[in-house]
Amino acid sequence: MVDSNAKVTLKDVGQQPGHNRDNGFYGQDIISVSQFDRTRLEYIFNVAHEMRVLVERFGSADLLQGKILANLFYEPSTRTSSSFMAAMLRLGGQVIPINNVQYSSVTKGESLPDTVRTLECYADVIVLRHPEVGSAATAARYASKPVINAGDGVGEHPTQALLDHFTIVEELGGVDGLKVAMVGDLKYGRTVHSLTKLLTNYDVEFVFVSPDILRMPEDVLDVVRASGHRFTVTEDVHDVIGEVDVLYVTRVQKERFSDLAEYDRVKDQYVVDPELMQRAKERMIVMHPLPRVNEISYAVDDDPRAAYFRQMRNGMYIRMALLAAVLGRA
Amino acid sequence: MVDSNAKVTLKDVGQQPGHNRDNGFYGQDIISVSQFDRTRLEYIFNVAHEMRVLVERFGSADLLQGKILANLFYEPSTRTSSSFMAAMLRLGGQVIPINNVQYSSVTKGESLPDTVRTLECYADVIVLRHPEVGSAATAARYASKPVINAGDGVGEHPTQALLDHFTIVEELGGVDGLKVAMVGDLKYGRTVHSLTKLLTNYDVEFVFVSPDILRMPEDVLDVVRASGHRFTVTEDVHDVIGEVDVLYVTRVQKERFSDLAEYDRVKDQYVVDPELMQRAKERMIVMHPLPRVNEISYAVDDDPRAAYFRQMRNGMYIRMALLAAVLGRA
Amino acid sequence: MVDSNAKVTLKDVGQQPGHNRDNGFYGQDIISVSQFDRTRLEYIFNVAHEMRVLVERFGSADLLQGKILANLFYEPSTRTSSSFMAAMLRLGGQVIPINNVQYSSVTKGESLPDTVRTLECYADVIVLRHPEVGSAATAARYASKPVINAGDGVGEHPTQALLDHFTIVEELGGVDGLKVAMVGDLKYGRTVHSLTKLLTNYDVEFVFVSPDILRMPEDVLDVVRASGHRFTVTEDVHDVIGEVDVLYVTRVQKERFSDLAEYDRVKDQYVVDPELMQRAKERMIVMHPLPRVNEISYAVDDDPRAAYFRQMRNGMYIRMALLAAVLGRA
Known part of the structure; x- marks a missing residue:
């Protein structure tokens, strides 16, 4: 007993x-x-x-x-x-x-x-x-x-989207009024879709940066529009690096391209390195869901704005x- | 230190x-x-x-x-x-x-x-x-x-046999005096062999329901006989559903049959569905070692006599x- | 909250x-x-x-x-x-x-x-x-x-070498003054290399017992020499079994030999069995990093000098x- x-x-x-x-x-x-x-x-x-x-x-x-x-x-x-x-x-x-x-x-x-x-x-x-x-x-x-x-x-x-959102809150003190750039493969990237939807609960300005063939799907853009949010679309991260508060990076995979010349043309536009970071705001953060391959160079890891391990x-x-x-x- | x-x-x-x-x-x-x-x-x-x-x-x-x-x-x-x-x-x-x-x-x-x-x-x-x-x-x-x-x-x-036996005790308050049917593949089913042996410690009446080629092996029947227990053998669960206290179901696998016509002939005799359950006693339980495929239909799951998840x-x-x-x- | x-x-x-x-x-x-x-x-x-x-x-x-x-x-x-x-x-x-x-x-x-x-x-x-x-x-x-x-x-x-060393200390009360034989595949055996290096911190006499093609690498012997330790090299464990305090056994793998006749010639020289143990000192230990195949016979397991499970x-x-x-x- x-x-x-x-x-x-x-x-x-x-x-x-x-x-x-x-x-x-x-x-x-x-x-x-x-x-x-x-x-x-x-x-x-x-x-x-x-x-x-x-x-x-x-x-x-x-x-x-x-x-x-x-x-x-x-x-x-x-x-x-x-x-x-x-x-x-x-x-x-x-x-x-x-x-x-x-x-x-x-x-x-x-x-x-x-x-x-x-x-x-x-x-x-x-x-x-x-x-x-x-x-x-x-x-x-x-x-x-x-x-x-x-x-x-x-x-x-959903827990990935929540941790992404929470990271912005913890790092920048809140979400309202921020300019958030999603970068890379916005078509197949489940994390950017979910995070975008979550952020529409707040006063956020979106910037979607991707090759044309990997652009954000219309159904996600519809959610953004329906909630009355502004967004910009561009192909080159250099265009917007100076003005964003959050740079959410995902990988552009070679396998997504049927035309490899197209891949070779765009791939360097989606690599975050110290040179790019020099043009970024002093108070901003770089995020990534990990694992990364080469879309963020190791040299960025020691930059205090590199938030991806804190994000983990x-x-x-x-x-x-x-x-x-x-x-x-x- | x-x-x-x-x-x-x-x-x-x-x-x-x-x-x-x-x-x-x-x-x-x-x-x-x-x-x-x-x-x-x-x-x-x-x-x-x-x-x-x-x-x-x-x-x-x-x-x-x-x-x-x-x-x-x-x-x-x-x-x-x-x-x-x-x-x-x-x-x-x-x-x-x-x-x-x-x-x-x-x-x-x-x-x-x-x-x-x-x-x-x-x-x-x-x-x-x-x-x-x-x-x-x-x-x-x-x-x-x-x-x-x-x-x-x-x-x-042995722990499977013990949990099976324990389930009968917990569900029906004891084992003595019960009529227990083992159904399906009684030849290769390790769980029914062990449970049968354990139950011979009690006053149980056995019913063995299987296709002829999957009948209970003689060495298990010998244990039943040697302990002085009565048992019945039948091929169709419908023959006995109205009188059993425990219906212990196992899967009849197609691969056991060399003659597929034989399989097709018998397979539906070993499926427990709401129609079959209508003919069962009000106080009885259906058990299964799980995993199941289709030998117990999902529609039976909500029947209070379906004990297989409590068995787990x-x-x-x-x-x-x-x-x-x-x-x-x- | x-x-x-x-x-x-x-x-x-x-x-x-x-x-x-x-x-x-x-x-x-x-x-x-x-x-x-x-x-x-x-x-x-x-x-x-x-x-x-x-x-x-x-x-x-x-x-x-x-x-x-x-x-x-x-x-x-x-x-x-x-x-x-x-x-x-x-x-x-x-x-x-x-x-x-x-x-x-x-x-x-x-x-x-x-x-x-x-x-x-x-x-x-x-x-x-x-x-x-x-x-x-x-x-x-x-x-x-x-x-x-x-x-x-x-x-x-390193934790393997530390546990090996610790076993000698626990079993024999210390390391200084001991004669330690490493037996078997001394060329590829990572454990014997590390343990040998560790033991050079103490007053130990080494005996290296192996087929010639599996002898202790020169870089490990250099460490032994540089620390001023004596060592003996031999091919047959029978030569030294009577005088060692520690017999550290590793497996001689057939695959290491290009000449299988050579393997057949030497293999029995590296098997520890009760007959060999009869010639060993009364106070000594047999060690092995495990897993073993047949280099230590099961009949030795009950010998109190068999330390390999205590080693684990x-x-x-x-x-x-x-x-x-x-x-x-x-």
Whole structure:
């Protein structure tokens, strides 16, 4: 028998004073950036900022002690999975990492609904990375525990957009009034689509810088227009470097070009190097979702305006905030 | 030097009042269902029930704080490995997951005995999944720490049988007097063999429902006969659906049939759908070891008699009970 | 918001009395055995011994509670990665295991510097196993958090050398005055090179036993000579078995021989079996880095002089000591 004298730590947060069922996130799924308006964004950013302070001062906490995250990755993403794991562990929770589902019961034909319903028997929250659009919404529909979308193919990757947005807030003190340039592959870049949509909640001026064949899709531009925001389109980052507050860089991949002469013509217009940075404002930031190849030269890394590694760190804070929020501890 | 003022938590459970060296499981291996008689079954089921109460009330405990499980999987099984991990974590223990041994020192030719003797240098208990029959017994012979068999090929998978049995107990209040139907592939289904053997410890009436070529092997039937139990054999689940208390469903795989016409003839006799459930008793349960393909239709999932996801959850409780028992904490 | 009443455990060890910034290891990388002189060796061995006492008495501690290790393995090594994980977990820390980097962002072309700078956003210390010589030094140059080399190709594997050395100290009470034989493949055996270098800090007499084509490289012998140590070279372990205090065995691999007749001629000279052990001193130890194939027969395992499994366990203690030291907790 279980020894009745054994110390049992009270962990059901619902029974503790710090528990918050009224934050609007408790028990909810995080599937899409469309779930976030200004109020909800500011709530999460405030919590994420508190998480940052907590980690910088104490390293970790025990807000989620006794809670278990199932970190379910149908495709590898070291960065995102490590970030979620660290977020859960720094809050005192535990993680079941599930990284090779292609080799497991999934390949024997099990459906995603059955997999998430199994995992929620063991875990308190599920983070899902899946190559198919809509998979996170499907998982959320079947699961009774919260599901957080960690990227569903060319669909959404809301925690990336939130950490991007949060980085601008932390670095520049806010978003209203800023001029934000998205640079590189704006056609296939899921991160720039989601971030653009999120930023339309604020008073932002957009600059979209890309080769013509990789320009921002019309459906994203429609969101920008519908929300009454101004935007500029240009092909060369040099045209706008002097006036932007945020330079969000993505990679222009050779494989996107059927005409390689065209690629050779434009590729250097999308490389951020110290020379380009000399023409940038003194108070601005360079962001990148990483991994990078050569679109930002290593020589820029020591520039205080290079924010991309701080951006990574903010990813952990945002994920801490979301995990705490959906589990009712923020 | 290690700071002598540093707080060191007392974790050697042997020195704590809650420690139980006399439960009959302390320091033992869990290799086969043949280790379990009624007394031992009831002990484990009682502990597992307490684990269920503990998880439902508190989420987790710290009974195994400071203990480490080496979760050694020579073949992938997301479900079983996640269940053991969750069990250990919910008891406050930690896990070293070892999932890709085919790529590691094992392929350099290391023997299983050397691998387990290495892992027991680091861990307090070893869970082993291995494709070869008898591997768990081999590992147990060499290891001085407890080894729990998580499936050794076509051999045994005792924790699956225990969780199946426990599910019947939890759902129906006991096993004596029940009529239990095993349905589907009874020839190759390791789980139905083990569960059948376990249930012969009780007053159960068996019904074996399968295509003729997939009927229950004689050696299992011999165990049933030798223990003085009655059993019926039939080919069609419709014949017995109205009278059974437990319908344990397994998949009839097309690949088992050399004559596909035969497969086409029988396949629909082994599908559980709402129509079939209308003819079942009001108080009965449908079980399945999962993963399923189409042998239970999704429309049955919301039927309160569909117990297969609760069965998954019971797997965690059984594994919590076993881990706590072999480590002397139950 | 984060509940201000929630219990937050103080984990920033810099604010606690047990914190030690003056141990010479705090915040440092562990890249090479050349970083260790007698003073530093003895410091680590003392801490490792305390770790052994701690584990044997209490199982684990909470010295590193709230700290996170990123266990970054670019090539599989179950033994080494499990040992580091266990070391971190037994000190109350947590681990992010990253085992399949070949499938992740690394293959998309990310550089090692970017990977470690990302991981240090999440973790407090990084353990790196990488197939390329010099990779650990590269990682350490870019990371601001401590990096511990867990093997960089044919380069170094300092924690293996430290655990080997520590084993001699623990088993025989010290190193000065001992006669240490290295046996087998001394040409390609990274472990014997590093251990030999480490031992030159002490008064040791070396015996190098190998086939001629696998003899100890001149650059290692130069280190031995330069430090004024005596050494003997022989081809047959039988020549020296009666006089050595330490027999460090490595495997002679068939693939190293272009002339298989030569391999067949020598192979039995490098097998340790009970017959050979009969001629060994009563107080001596047999060591092996494992995995072994047939160079030590299983019949030797029960000989009290067979130290190789205790050697494995010492690996955990050494890694506990190093993790605690670089994080300022030893």
